[in-house]
Amino acid sequence: MLEIAVGHSNDPDSLEAIAEVLQQCKNKLGDKIPQAGILFAAVDFDRELILQEIDRAFPDIELIGCTTDGELSSVLEFQQDSIALTVFYGEGIEIRAAVGRNISQDPEAIAQATAATAKQQFNLPIKLAIVLPESLTTSTVSILRGLEAGLGDNIPLFGGAAAEQREMQRTYQFYQTEVLSDAVPILLFAGDIHFSHGIAGGWHPIGKRSQITKVDRNIIYEIDGKPALDFYHHYLNDYKPDSAYPLAVFPPGEERFFLRGALSYDLEEGSVKVSGDVPEHSIVQITDTTLEDVVNASAASFAEAWKNYGGEEPKAALCFSCAWRRWVMGTRANEEYRALIPALQDKIAACGFYTYGEVAPLQDNGQTFFHNTTFVTLLIGN
Amino acid sequence: MADEDKAAEIKDLQKQIRILQKKLERSETDRARLEVTNRNKESLLKGVICELEASQAVLEKKNLDVERAFNDLTLMQDKLVEAEKMAALGGLVAGVAHEINTPVGTCITVASTLMIETESLLAAVAANRLKRSLLDGYLEVAKESTDLLLRNLERAGELIQSFKQVAVDQSSLEKRTFALKPYLEELVVSLSPQLKKGSHQVTIAGDETIEMHSYPGAIAQVVTNLITNSLLHAYKNGEKGHLELRATKRDDRILLIYRDDGGGIERDNLKRVFDPFFTTARDRGGTGLGLHITYNLVTQKLQGKISLTSEVGKGTEFTIELPDRINS
Ligand SMILES: Nc1ncnc2c1ncn2[C@@H]1O[C@H](COP(=O)(O)OP(=O)(O)O)[C@@H](O)[C@H]1O
Numbered sequence: 232m233l234e235i236a237v238g239h240s241n242d243p244d245s246l247e248a249i250a251e252v253l254q255q256c257k258n259k260l261g262d263k264i265p266q267a268g269i270l271f272a273a274v275d276f277d278r279e280l281i282l283q284e285i286d287r288a289f290p291d292i293e294l295i296g297c298t299t300d301g302e303l304s305s306v307l308e309f310q311q312d313s314i315a316l317t318v319f320y321g322e323g324i325e326i327r328a329a330v331g332r333n334i335s336q337d338p339e340a341i342a343q344a345t346a347a348t349a350k351q352q353f354n355l356p357i358k359l360a361i362v363l364p365e366s367l368t369t370s371t372v373s374i375l376r377g378l379e380a381g382l383g384d385n386i387p388l389f390g391g392a393a394a395e396q397r398e399m400q401r402t403y404q405f406y407q408t409e410v411l412s413d414a415v416p417i418l419l420f421a422g423d424i425h426f427s428h429g430i431a432g433g434w435h436p437i438g439k440r441s442q443i444t445k446v447d448r449n450i451i452y453e454i455d456g457k458p459a460l461d462f463y464h465h466y467l468n469d470y471k472p473d474s475a476y477p478l479a480v481f482p483p484g485e486e487r488f489f490l491r492g493a494l495s496y497d498l499e500e501g502s503v504k505v506s507g508d509v510p511e512h513s514i515v516q517i518t519d520t521t522l523e524d525v526v527n528a529s530a531a532s533f534a535e536a537w538k539n540y541g542g543e544e545p546k547a548a549l550c551f552s553c554a555w556r557r558w559v560m561g562t563r564a565n566e567e568y569r570a571l572i573p574a575l576q577d578k579i580a581a582c583g584f585y586t587y588g589e590v591a592p593l594q595d596n597g598q599t600f601f602h603n604t605t606f607v608t609l610l611i612g613n
Numbered sequence: 614m615a616d617e618d619k620a621a622e623i624k625d626l627q628k629q630i631r632i633l634q635k636k637l638e639r640s641e642t643d644r645a646r647l648e649v650t651n652r653n654k655e656s657l658l659k660g661v662i663c664e665l666e667a668s669q670a671v672l673e674k675k676n677l678d679v680e681r682a683f684n685d686l687t688l689m690q691d692k693l694v695e696a697e698k699m700a701a702l703g704g705l706v707a708g709v710a711h712e713i714n715t716p717v718g719t720c721i722t723v724a725s726t727l728m729i730e731t732e733s734l735l736a737a738v739a740a741n742r743l744k745r746s747l748l749d750g751y752l753e754v755a756k757e758s759t760d761l762l763l764r765n766l767e768r769a770g771e772l773i774q775s776f777k778q779v780a781v782d783q784s785s786l787e788k789r790t791f792a793l794k795p796y797l798e799e800l801v802v803s804l805s806p807q808l809k810k811g812s813h814q815v816t817i818a819g820d821e822t823i824e825m826h827s828y829p830g831a832i833a834q835v836v837t838n839l840i841t842n843s844l845l846h847a848y849k850n851g852e853k854g855h856l857e858l859r860a861t862k863r864d865d866r867i868l869l870i871y872r873d874d875g876g877g878i879e880r881d882n883l884k885r886v887f888d889p890f891f892t893t894a895r896d897r898g899g900t901g902l903g904l905h906i907t908y909n910l911v912t913q914k915l916q917g918k919i920s921l922t923s924e925v926g927k928g929t930e931f932t933i934e935l936p937d938r939i940n941s
């Protein structure tokens with residue numbers, strides 16, 4: 232039986248905040264000591280202090296976490312400067328954390344080795360993994376490929392890329408009591424649990440269809456034979472790309488698209504670094520959305536997950552929503568969470584964060600993909 | 614209130630103040646960012662609208678190009694139709710030339726024989742050796758020769774006359790009053806070399822008295838097209854056909870029925886024979902314009918109607934209905 236508790240505080244004082252969070256978790260679990268936890272924290276907190284406090288409260292906990300661009304939970308709904316902790320307790324369930332460090336040195340190989348080593352410690356068959364990878368230093372797509380190879384057996388990955396408050400400078404990952412950058416922490420679940428997921432976006436392509444003519448992984452150099460920045464300049468009248476208007480990427484021969492937002496750019500080269508690899512010769516279009524479409528995506532993704540849930544009772548919904556969604560929603564960001572409340576029925580705890588890219592398969596039992604500007608719901612329980 | 618409660622309340626107030634301060638900071642930066650996003654949205658939509666306008670302009674230009682190409686094609690088609698008319702005329706000229714060649718050739722032979730005979734007679738006279746028998750022989754040759762010359766020259770004259778009629782009518786397409794049946798007979802004479810080649814039989818039947826005020830040249834061209842089509846399409850090599858042209862009149866309408874007893878036209882092709890460029894004989898020089906021109910001449914120039922029935926293996930029949938007077 233899996234039990235899940237969520238604590239959430241928006242007190243800017245780190246010590247006060249973590250004390251409040253831990254108290255909420257204890258209130259829910261009683262004298263059960265959680266085996267594992269996931270921490271989402273806004274960037275301004277004293278991260279080391281918080282991790283130490285968690286360790287003090289639950290000394291043997293398997294913990295991962297990351298910095299975020301906003302947090303949400305069934306306790307405080309949407310917040311921008313808060314910490315949210317989800318803890319797991321279960322009999323007949325094995326949960327273990329692992330981390331890959333200095334991931335940018337060889338993302339695929341390091342991720343693969345990390346996953347393979349972690350896998351060996353399990354007695355039960357692994358069911359799924361939560362990943363909170365670095366996204367600014369390296370290709371998240373390569374990290375995912377490595378993890379998949381290391382885990383084998385088509386084990387699905389869920390999660391989101393660590394974020395900060397739109398500075399695009401540095402994100403942090405947490406592993407046990409360590410605060411890291413350029414790392415990929417993972418939390419593996421094995422044994423008697425059930426889960427399902429759903430994804431929805433809300434962006435649609437508009438404007439002319441152009442072709443990627445020069446790209447190296449996630450750096451686009453040329454679109455239609457011209458510097459990539461010209462493409463943005465054409466639409467935005469500004470050489471700065473705006474991540475609220477991601478690119479719809481149609482890989483060659485594909486009618487479905489995924490979205491890629493701009494992370495940074497190089498004025499001299501005219502190149503744009505986007506949030507994930509882009510296949511060569513892809514067709515791209517600029518996209519637009521309306522607030523309604525963005526807000527409605529959370530409920531749509533939850534409904535899909537709910538429909539596919541094969542177990543008896545989901546205990547929690549882990550939500551991974553793109554930071555760009557929040558930026559577009561502005562003051563209406565809380566509506567995205569509020570749209571979930573009727574479905575949660577006061578029975579399912581929810582916790583999530585605003586990411587720099589979401590991780591989930593496109594369909595159940597399918598390959599894991601790296602998404603942007605989407606809302607991923609992972610239902611997990613018995 | 615107890616001191617403890619007060620302390621708790623103060624603590625809570627302090628927390629609320631911290632949160633409010635943080636939120637204020639946040640809302641400032643967020644507001645600035647939203648402004649940028651909105652500005653960009655405006656540009657984006659402008660950009661897309663410009664693109665739509667541009668692609669509309671491109672479409673308009675394409676439309677124009679297509680229109681121009683279409684006009685060029687129409688012009689080209691008109692030219693081809695014109696060329697086909699000229700070709701029909703050319704065929705007529707060749708036929709007539711061939712036909713005239715025979716009497717003129719005979720005349721040349723006869724005239725040279727007569728000349729040789731005359732020279733030997735003159736020589737005999739000069740040498741004072743003219744005998745009665747020689748003179749009689751010469752006179753007989755002269756009589757026969759002049760007979761032949763006259764008949765052949767008359768025939769040539771006839772041919773030239775009929776050709777002149779058709780040729781002039783074809784090229785100028787002048788409107789005049791004429792007797793239909795004799796005109797059709799003349800026309801068939803001018804086509805007879807082609808007809809003779811396959812030794813086909815042509816019957817012209819109907820009312821001798823029909824007079825028309827119309828364009829005889831157009832009628833000539835229509836009939837020429839129908840006959841040449843029968844010759845080209847209806848019969849296999851060596852087959853002897855029977856072509857019939859029948860003219861009747863009821864009130865002010867003239868009915869011209871043309872039929873052959875050849876191979877006929879397949880059902881699927883019946884609807885298409887009047888289409889320009891429809892031909893089943895492209896490999897034998899067919900252009901698919903003949904019946905198209907015929908149709909245009911009948912319906913426009915001659916202000917009439919044309920229809921056809923055909924049965925494979927039995928033959929083809931064209932029914933042409935014409936007004937006897939064209940006024941406009
Ligand atoms: N008397 C006929 N008998 C059989 N087929 C005919 C006859 N007249 C016309 N056709 C058919 O109609 C087609 C179109 O005729 P036409 O427009 O004169 O073009 P063309 O003679 O250059 O082929 C011919 O190719 C032939 O298939």
Ligand SMILES: [Mg+2]
Pocket residue numbers: 838841842901902903904
């Ligand atoms: Mg023809």
